Structure formats: structure tokens, C-alpha cells
Amino acid sequence: MSLTKLSENKVAGGWHQRFSHQSSVNNCEMTFAIFLPPQIAQGQKVPVLYWLSGLTCTDENFMQKAGAFKKAAELGICIVAPDTSPRGNDVADDKEGAYDFGLGAGFYLNAIQAPFAQHYQMYSYITQELPELIEAEFNVSDKRSISGHSMGGHGALTIGLKNPTSYQSISAFSPIVNPTQVPWGHKAFSGYLGEDKTTWAEYDSCELLKQASSIQPIMIEQGLADQFLHNQLTPQALLDIAAEKGFTLNYTAHEGYDHSYFFISSFIDKHLAFHAGYLV
Amino acid sequence: MSLTKLSENKVAGGWHQRFSHQSSVNNCEMTFAIFLPPQIAQGQKVPVLYWLSGLTCTDENFMQKAGAFKKAAELGICIVAPDTSPRGNDVADDKEGAYDFGLGAGFYLNAIQAPFAQHYQMYSYITQELPELIEAEFNVSDKRSISGHSMGGHGALTIGLKNPTSYQSISAFSPIVNPTQVPWGHKAFSGYLGEDKTTWAEYDSCELLKQASSIQPIMIEQGLADQFLHNQLTPQALLDIAAEKGFTLNYTAHEGYDHSYFFISSFIDKHLAFHAGYLV
Numbered sequence: 001m002s003l004t005k006l007s008e009n010k011v012a013g014g015w016h017q018r019f020s021h022q023s024s025v026n027n028c029e030m031t032f033a034i035f036l037p038p039q040i041a042q043g044q045k046v047p048v049l050y051w052l053s054g055l056t057c058t059d060e061n062f063m064q065k066a067g068a069f070k071k072a073a074e075l076g077i078c079i080v081a082p083d084t085s086p087r088g089n090d091v092a093d094d095k096e097g098a099y100d101f102g103l104g105a106g107f108y109l110n111a112i113q114a115p116f117a118q119h120y121q122m123y124s125y126i127t128q129e130l131p132e133l134i135e136a137e138f139n140v141s142d143k144r145s146i147s148g149h150s151m152g153g154h155g156a157l158t159i160g161l162k163n164p165t166s167y168q169s170i171s172a173f174s175p176i177v178n179p180t181q182v183p184w185g186h187k188a189f190s191g192y193l194g195e196d197k198t199t200w201a202e203y204d205s206c207e208l209l210k211q212a213s214s215i216q217p218i219m220i221e222q223g224l225a226d227q228f229l230h231n232q233l234t235p236q237a238l239l240d241i242a243a244e245k246g247f248t249l250n251y252t253a254h255e256g257y258d259h260s261y262f263f264i265s266s267f268i269d270k271h272l273a274f275h276a277g278y279l280v
Numbered sequence: 281m282s283l284t285k286l287s288e289n290k291v292a293g294g295w296h297q298r299f300s301h302q303s304s305v306n307n308c309e310m311t312f313a314i315f316l317p318p319q320i321a322q323g324q325k326v327p328v329l330y331w332l333s334g335l336t337c338t339d340e341n342f343m344q345k346a347g348a349f350k351k352a353a354e355l356g357i358c359i360v361a362p363d364t365s366p367r368g369n370d371v372a373d374d375k376e377g378a379y380d381f382g383l384g385a386g387f388y389l390n391a392i393q394a395p396f397a398q399h400y401q402m403y404s405y406i407t408q409e410l411p412e413l414i415e416a417e418f419n420v421s422d423k424r425s426i427s428g429h430s431m432g433g434h435g436a437l438t439i440g441l442k443n444p445t446s447y448q449s450i451s452a453f454s455p456i457v458n459p460t461q462v463p464w465g466h467k468a469f470s471g472y473l474g475e476d477k478t479t480w481a482e483y484d485s486c487e488l489l490k491q492a493s494s495i496q497p498i499m500i501e502q503g504l505a506d507q508f509l510h511n512q513l514t515p516q517a518l519l520d521i522a523a524e525k526g527f528t529l530n531y532t533a534h535e536g537y538d539h540s541y542f543f544i545s546s547f548i549d550k551h552l553a554f555h556a557g558y559l560v
Contacts, residue, residue, distance in 0.1 A: 009543070010536040011545065064345050067347030067545065069546070070546075225290065256290040258289055262289035262296055262349075265292070266290075
């Protein structure tokens with residue numbers, strides 16, 4: 001596989017770089033961004049935190065707005081931010097170009113419905129193709145953790161829970177925890193997976209937690225002024241299952257905070273320190 | 281004067297808010313953003329750092345990308361980020377809509393040439409109308425410092441040097457220090473001020489420093505991989521005058537850093553701590 005460097009910027013003593021590459025699983029060109037902490041230039045293999053962004057985002061939102069680099073540089077963590085869907089002129093999109101399905105809204109699953117199955121294989125991309133590429137092309141270790149926001153919080157929780165040996169720790173900001181039960185999830189899962197709901201449970205963190213016998217360390221941050229809290233995110237559903245099963249989720253709700261990157265930037269250092277504890 | 285609140289987001293324990301208001305000096309509606317640190321909610325009057333952004337920016341770039349809020353919250357500094365020019369359908373723009381003149385490129389001066397003089401009164405807006413509004417509407421003190429990036433670094437240096445009793449300290453990232461001698465300045469000053477170059481010197485920090493008998497504390501940060509370093513920013517011109525006059529500028533050049541917000545975010549905490557030393 002070959003990478004094309006799109007841009008690079010020195011930041012916090014390390015480097016932010018953007019690359020494109022041909023994705024075999026998504027069958028299109030994909031773009032990702034990476035933060036290389038200064039330890040890499042000193043010859044040290046560093047662990048990787050995968051960050052999955054939310055609806056409408058690209059690889060750029062987190063890198064420009066989260067304010068994560070100082071802490072990641074201090075802790076020696078590489079951060080990889082993939083795009084949120086396949087892209088390109090021949091990639092199917094929502095019929096009306098809606099923000100919550102199709103381009104920018106891949107939901108980190110493998111689509112099985114036409115015409116989406118041809119390109120929307122984000123689950124395989126995030127769990128297999130991308131980490132293989134990152135570990136081949138950069139001086140990083142095979143220690144991985146995963147985090148994300150909103151749709152990306154759903155991605156981090158489901159991917160982490162389904163792959164307990166691949167990710168040391170999981171965290172999420174304002175995640176969609178129970179997509180089979182909320183409008184965003186209904187729309188996306190109907191379109192990508194079809195009406196057979198047995199396939200939906202594979203991508204629902206509440207359903208996955210019900211089946212789990214043990215889990216990695218999990219941290220969740222939620223703003224209480226989040227406009228999507230009650231109708232799309234529903235974190236209580238996950239907390240209830242965790243309580244029933246005797247799992248401890250490190251969940252914190254914050255008065256006044258909303259769904260934006262202003263919220264993420266306020267608590268990203270806490271999440272980086274959390275992951276660092278399991279990545280060494 | 282009345283303010284219309286456009287949005288607000290809790291961040292780092294404080295609040296980011298955006299407002300519009302009718303500007304009498306610019307003769308149009310203006311938008312600004314403000315960061316209110318948590319000390320304000322505790323009844324404390326806090327000092328204000330005015331941040332002036334660069335070409336093409338609005339009030340939003342710094343607030344979304346600089347990563348300044350944690351340190352500003354810790355230090356108890358309010359940050360105000362105005363827009364970079366007047367805006368609106370009746371505000372004259374560059375004939376070809378160029379990025380470096382007209383809308384988004386007010387250069388923090390008072391235009392005297394038609395048709396720009398009707399709205400482009402950014403110098404009076406930043407030095408008089410806006411601080412009066414901020415000090416009337418928010419629980420802030422009258423202690424002010426000023427900083428900015430690129431065109432906004434030019435703004436911070438010239439406004440600070442021209443108003444030594446109004447601003448306790450001055451800082452700049454990648455500033456245009458000698459606009460009378462570089463292409464961006466030639467184009468802007470010709471258009472806003474006309475061909476009589478005696479008026480240009482009033483808005484050139486090199487010329488102002490030559491005339492100064494004393495200066496406030498000044499800090500300047502410059503990336504050495506900045507694509508505009510040699511043909512537009514020319515910091516050495518200011519350093520040479522400071523050396524001749526016996527003034528110390530706290531100037532640091534950084535290998536590898538470019539002109540972007542990735543650079544600003546890497547060193548903004550240093551500048552906030554610098555200003556805090558003079559704002560208490």
C-alpha cells in the first residue's frame with residue numbers, strides 16, 4: 001500500500017500529517033490524519049489512539065478543534081483520525097443528501113445493502129486495513145486504544161467491545177449507545193443493513209454489553225446541555241445494562257456542556273491520560 | 281448599545297459566546313466572540329486580552345482552533361475576538377474578491393479612501409467602540425492587553441504601540457511588521473489610505489517603533505517554515521530597529537513551524553502567561 005502525503009504541520013513539538021491512500025475494503029480513496037508525537041523522532045515506538053469522529057465530520061475536525069496535541073505529546077501517544085465514510089463521485093449517498101446518512105455518516109459498520117455495500121465497509125477499514133497500514137508505515141507499536149464522539153462514540157464502543165484483544169481501552173464523548181432504538185440508528189441501520197434486525201444488534205453497544213463476559217476499561221463523557229442527549233444518545237441505557245451486569249463504566253455527566261468540540265476540548269486531556277494508563 | 285447573543289458554549293469551566301451589534305464607527309453590524317473565564321461567574325472582574333485574527337478569518341478561527349481556553353480559565357483572562365473587517369451587502373470589497381483586501385482583510389486601520397472609508401474604521405472599532413462595549417456589558421476590568429496573528433499581529437503591534445496607556449502588553453504570532461514595504465501592505469494601504477505615504481507610517485510597527493521613546497512588554501513568536509516569512513512578515517526589520525533603539529523584544533523563532541493555527545496552538549499558553557504577568 002502506498003500513502004500520498006497531503007499536508008503536514010509541526011505542532012506541540014510533533015507533527016500533524018494528512019494522507020490519502022487507496023482502500024481495498026472501501027474500494028475508494030480514503031483520507032486520514034495522524035499526530036506523531038515528538039517521541040517518534042527520538043526513535044521510540046509509541047502506542048496509537050484511534051479517534052472516530054461524528055456525523056458530517058472528516059479527518060480534520062478533531063485535529064483542528066480538540067486541542068489534544070500538548071497532552072498527547074507529553075504522554076507520547078500517536079493519534080489517528082480517519083474519515084467518517086468512504087468518499088468519491090461513485091460512492092452512494094443519501095437520496096436527499098441528508099447529513100445523517102451516506103457521505104460523512106458511515107456509522108463504522110460493514111454495509112450489506114445495495115448500493116452501499118460496494119463502498120461502506122468502515123468496520124473492516126477501522127479494525128483491519130487502517131491499523132495494518134499505520135503499523136506498517138509509521139514507527140508505532142501494536143498497542144491500540146479507541147475513542148470517538150457521537151456517531152464516533154458509537155463506533156469506539158462497538159468496535160472496542162467486539163475486539164477486546166485489539167484495543168486496550170475505550171472512551172467516548174456523547175456517544176450514541178443504543179442505535180437500534182433511536183432515529184439516527186434506525187435510519188442508518190435500515191439503509192446499510194436492511195430490515196432484518198438480527199444484523200443490527202452487532203452494531204449496538206447496549207446489545208454487545210449484554211453479551212459481554214468481561215470488558216476493557218471504558219470512560220464516557222456526556223454534556224447535560226447536549227441537544228441530542230435524550231432522543232439520540234441515551235447514555236442511561238448503557239449505564240443500566242452495565243449496572244445489571246456488574247460492570248463499572250467511568251461515566252461523567254457535566255452541567256452546561258453541549259454536543260460541540262468546545263465540550264471535547266474541555267475534557268480530552270482526561271481521556272488521553274486515561275488511555276495512557278493502559279497503553280504503556 | 282445592545283448586543284444580540286448568537287450562540288454560547290460552555291468550555292473549560294467558562295463560556296464561549298458570540299454576539300452581534302450595530303457598530304456606529306463601522307456603520308454596519310459587527311460580530312465578535314468572547315471567552316468568559318469561570319472567575320466571572322464567581323463575581324470577579326477579570327482583565328481582557330483582545331485577539332486580532334489574520335486575513336480571511338472571522339471571530340471564529342481563534343476560538344475554535346487556538347486551544348487557549350484551559351490556560352485562560354486558569355489565569356482568569358477574558359478573551360475577545362472581533363471580526364477582521366466590516367461585513368454586509370453594502371460594504372465595499374476587493375473588485376476581484378481577493379482574500380487580501382476588503383472583506384476579511386480590514387488591516388485594523390481607519391480607511392480614508394472612497395468607497396472604503398464608509399465602513400472600514402477598524403482602528404476606531406478596536407481601540408474605542410469595542411472595548412467600551414465590552415467593559416459596559418461584561419464583568420471585566422479596564423486592564424487590556426492585545427495579541428494577534430499575521431495581519432492581526434500587525435494590528436496588535438500597531439494598536440499597542442500607538443496606545444501605550446491602553447494596553448499593558450502586546451504579543452504577536454507571525455506578524456506583518458513592516459506593511460509599508462511588503463506586497464500585502466502595499467495593496468491594502470494603497471486601497472484604504474491612498475498614495476500619500478505619510479498616512480501609511482501611522483500603521484507600520486517599524487515606523488512606530490522608530491518614534492517610540494518607551495514601549496510596553498512585547499512578545500513575538502515566529503515559525504521558520506512559514507511560507508510568508510521572507511516576503512510578507514519580515515520580522516528582522518522590527519528586530520533591527522529594536523536593537524538600534526535599545527528595546528528588548530521577547531522574540532522566538534521556531535524551526536519547522538508554519539503559518540497555521542497548529543503553530544498558534546503550540547505557543548498560545550506561553551503568550552497568555554506573558555500577558556497575565558502585566559494584567560493583574
